Amino acid sequence: SPEGRLYQSSRSAEKMYKIDSHLACAVAGIMSDANILINTARLHAQRYALSYQEPIPVEQLVQSLCDTKQGYTQFGGLRPFGVSFLFAGWDKNHGFQLYMSDPSGNYGGWKAAAVGANSQAAQSMLKQDYKDGMTREEAVALALKVLSKTMDSTSLTADKLELAEVFVQPGTGEVQYQVCSPDAMGKLLAKAGLTQPAPEA
């Protein structure tokens, strides 16, 4: 969730990054370490696209990034990257995929995952409530519900959250990454019944 109302980011999302048109990730941990890895990921994805003239398969990108992370745990005497990632993307071989990685460089494919503060609680909640074949709206609602129950703050407002989706655009059939605007966020929270009721006038 964003740092607070004094924080002013020049980007559209604070903890979400687009790696390529079909691939995005969310970050938990040391942001400066994350920035380095995101840059590496973006370059790697573009170099693949330059050589093969097709978008990089999601697992390949995740694997290459995790190989970098692992290197820092075995060679050089440098400290590891203090970052966990959630990668979301689409490729033509396996469709939509979700991967989670941690500072050791370990990664796995998941149907639903959580990283960061209270991630164990979030993960167990997801384990209970996740169903196969959920629609996009149901997935968004579940994500918001889990986040609202595991976040430290008492109330949930649009400026404390970020939501991004990777989906197939219904008209063109292209894969898109879109960050939810604050207004749309407000509506989603209201629909999920998660906002505090307005104070009495």
Next chain:
Amino acid sequence: PQIFEYNGSAVVAMVGKNCFAIASDRRLGVQLQTVATDFQRVFKIHGKLYIGLSGLATDAQTLYQRLAFKHKLYQLREERDMKPETFASLVSALLYEKRFGPYFCQPIIAGLGEKDQPFICTMDCIGAKELAKDFVVSGTASESLYGACESMYKPDMEPEELFETISQALLSSVDRDCLSGWGGYVLIV
């Protein structure tokens, strides 16, 4: 063999009223033999920026792929599209890097900049930029294109008239050049 005349090409761009047009021929040849009649020489960088590359076809394709790479990274980091002027500087720098072993291409860049003001420019194969207010030409048919554009061009044309003008200029010029032709591809933005 003359390297710039190996594949044959004709590319032209014109400025209109709050719009631009970029056009190219469709022939791909290997010296005198025609090998394809649907070859693409004008490439999209983003919705309001296009680049046409005349000259050696393989260099045109590679140069486009490398530029798409650089623009993609710019877009990811800046979260916006590149302005045409900035892109022109990028192309110029990329070409000059290969000063002593150049890409055998002459690019034409056409785009809509701030407030949708049309921007066109061309450069030589080592990146010397040439900004123009009216039209730019390149390729084996460039001399004919210069003549045709100079006589047919008027400033501040609306998109429909611009389309007619650029198409006529292109078709009449490539007809005088045996290495380019086989139809035209015109794009108006």
